[in-house]
Amino acid sequence: MNVLELTNIRKSFGSLEVLRGITVTVAKGEVVAIIGPSGSGKSTLLRCATLLETVDEGEINYLGDYVVRTSPEGRVQYSSPADLKRIRRYFGLVFQNFNLFPHYSVIKNVIDPLIHVQKRDKEEAYADARALLSKMGLADKADSYPYQLSGGQQQRVSIVRALAMKPEVLFFDEPTSALDPELTGEVLKVIRSLTEEHMTMVIVTHEMQFAQHVADKVYFMDDGLVVEQGTPDEVFGKPQEERTRRFLERYAPTAP
Amino acid sequence: MSLETIIIQLAVGLLKSIAIFALTLIGSLPLGLFVAFGRMSKWAPLKGLAPAGSGRLRKGLAGFRPLQTLVKLYISLMRGTPLMLQLMVVYFGPYYLFKIPIGQNYRFTAVIIGFVLNYAAYFAEIYRSGIESMPVGQYEAASVLGYSRPQTFFKIILPQVIKRILPSITNEVITLVKDTSLAFAISYSEMFTLARKISSSQSTLVPFVVAGIFYYLFNLIMAYVMERAEKSLGYFR
Numbered sequence: 031m032n033v034l035e036l037t038n039i040r041k042s043f044g045s046l047e048v049l050r051g052i053t054v055t056v057a058k059g060e061v062v063a064i065i066g067p068s069g070s071g072k073s074t075l076l077r078c079a080t081l082l083e084t085v086d087e088g089e090i091n092y093l094g095d096y097v098v099r100t101s102p103e104g105r106v107q108y109s110s111p112a113d114l115k116r117i118r119r120y121f122g123l124v125f126q127n128f129n130l131f132p133h134y135s136v137i138k139n140v141i142d143p144l145i146h147v148q149k150r151d152k153e154e155a156y157a158d159a160r161a162l163l164s165k166m167g168l169a170d171k172a173d174s175y176p177y178q179l180s181g182g183q184q185q186r187v188s189i190v191r192a193l194a195m196k197p198e199v200l201f202f203d204e205p206t207s208a209l210d211p212e213l214t215g216e217v218l219k220v221i222r223s224l225t226e227e228h229m230t231m232v233i234v235t236h237e238m239q240f241a242q243h244v245a246d247k248v249y250f251m252d253d254g255l256v257v258e259q260g261t262p263d264e265v266f267g268k269p270q271e272e273r274t275r276r277f278l279e280r281y282a283p284t285a286p
Numbered sequence: 287m288s289l290e291t292i293i294i295q296l297a298v299g300l301l302k303s304i305a306i307f308a309l310t311l312i313g314s315l316p317l318g319l320f321v322a323f324g325r326m327s328k329w330a331p332l333k334g335l336a337p338a339g340s341g342r343l344r345k346g347l348a349g350f351r352p353l354q355t356l357v358k359l360y361i362s363l364m365r366g367t368p369l370m371l372q373l374m375v376v377y378f379g380p381y382y383l384f385k386i387p388i389g390q391n392y393r394f395t396a397v398i399i400g401f402v403l404n405y406a407a408y409f410a411e412i413y414r415s416g417i418e419s420m421p422v423g424q425y426e427a428a429s430v431l432g433y434s435r436p437q438t439f440f441k442i443i444l445p446q447v448i449k450r451i452l453p454s455i456t457n458e459v460i461t462l463v464k465d466t467s468l469a470f471a472i473s474y475s476e477m478f479t480l481a482r483k484i485s486s487s488q489s490t491l492v493p494f495v496v497a498g499i500f501y502y503l504f505n506l507i508m509a510y511v512m513e514r515a516e517k518s519l520g521y522f523r
């Protein structure tokens with residue numbers, strides 16, 4: 031069963047074509063890595079999938095629930111706001127720069143959407159949030175404010191905030207790019223631990239070794255197109271396309 | 287007239303100054319937020335007029351934002367003309383324009399209307415600068431988490447905006463304490479109007495000195511209150 035299907039997505043900003051017909055499918059429990067040079071449209075693709083941008087053409091569905099369809103005549107039709115509100119519950123997004131709410135304590139960042147968006151029971155929300163925080167090694171930070179945390183801790187909180195919503199699929203847009211090198215490890219470790227729980231994830235990353243180790247499927251994007259896709263062994267081990275090879279030489283000289 | 291009598295009379299005036307001050311804030315702080323929304327409105331009812339490749343006139347009409355334009359005009363009038371003049375327009379306007387007789391009670395009402403309209407314009411620009419300075423990531427995180435638009439604004443954005451704009455609000459509050467004296471333009475008997483009256487009838491400057499001290503103390507208190515407010519928001523960054 032596919033949790034997410036992005037079909038033939040096109041998106042332009044003015045005259046700049048950023049996505050030129052992208053198809054990506056994500057099966058339940060699968061970890062998909064999206065790699066590619068800067069400006070290739072990776073973030074834009076995640077932003078379209080998470081409803082932060084609208085597409086110009088194509089289809090998006092979560093578990094068969096359509097976000098947007100395009101008629102044969104090319105008319106783009108988004109679902110009703112009520113449907114989109116429901117569909118939002120299927121996904122979570124972890125941002126490059128965390129985007130925690132600075133005026134909320136760590137625990138409040140996590141429980142506020144549970145209580146005020148998902149209308150969950152307060153006690154239960156607190157219990158869930160505390161359990162997740164301890165699992166991520168943040169139990170003693172529950173009452174801290176974001177500015178009191180390191181970047182790595184902030185990113186782990188933002189992962190907890192997304193996880194607590196119990197999404198079907200979790201997107202990551204370069205979750206370690208804003209961190210000092212010595213802090214990336216702790217965040218990658220947390221993400222790796224989620225793969226063991228079979229969390230469905232789509233990860234945009236420049237950490238090639240990480241992608242190679244955790245992903246079930248890798249998409250290489252360049253210039254608004256998926257140039258190559260396959261298992262990590264296929265894409266990293268024996269890339270078929272010249273563009274992939276050149277990219278891997280530049281970004282992951284240590285990769286085999 | 288003894289110093290004591292002067293102080294007592296001016297203290298009565300001070301209470302009226304405080305009433306102007308308090309009612310102006312109560313009215314203009316919320317009103318300013320609505321004005322800011324209007325100022326940021328992107329509503330363009332003629333948007334459909336300009337398909338790609340249409341002429342300059344159609345593009346101009348299509349981009350026309352009536353609410354934003356109207357609110358911009360209001361703000362520029364409020365900030366571009368003297369408050370004293372605005373008070374006179376509010377007070378005498380109904381009579382000169384519509385021949386509505388002015389009752390004795392209307393004087394105070396006119397003062398409040400004039401001050402609220404004027405300060406709402408200034409507060410609106412402060413709110414707007416605060417709202418526009420918010421990083422877009424806060425809206426995006428809220429959207430992905432499923433917060434509705436009102437929730438996003440009131441729970442996520444506004445508390446952060448208030449922290450950012452509090453120093454500018456403090457400036458306006460200090461100015462307002464002194465501006466209450468402009469009510470003398472329509473002879474409302476607040477402290478400054480009284481000081482002038484006593485001074486000219488008794489030929490002495492003492493009332494002005496006393497009034498000055500009162501204004502200064504009033505402002506010291508307000509500065510302290512605002513400092514406390516800023517400190518109370520110091521728990522986050």
Ligand SMILES: Nc1ncnc2c1ncn2[C@@H]1O[C@H](COP(=O)(O)OP(=O)(O)OP(=O)(O)O)[C@@H](O)[C@H]1O
Nearest residue numbers: 043046048066067068069070071072073074075204
């Ligand atoms: N809101 C926007 N308006 C105009 N152009 C945009 C906008 N967002 C992205 N772009 C452009 O779209 C292209 C793709 O951007 P995108 O952020 O998706 O790339 P990316 O693959 O995520 O790159 P990076 O690895 O640097 O994050 C870039 O040329 C970018 O300048």
Ligand SMILES: [Mg+2]
Nearest residue numbers: 072073074204
């Ligand atoms: Mg990006």
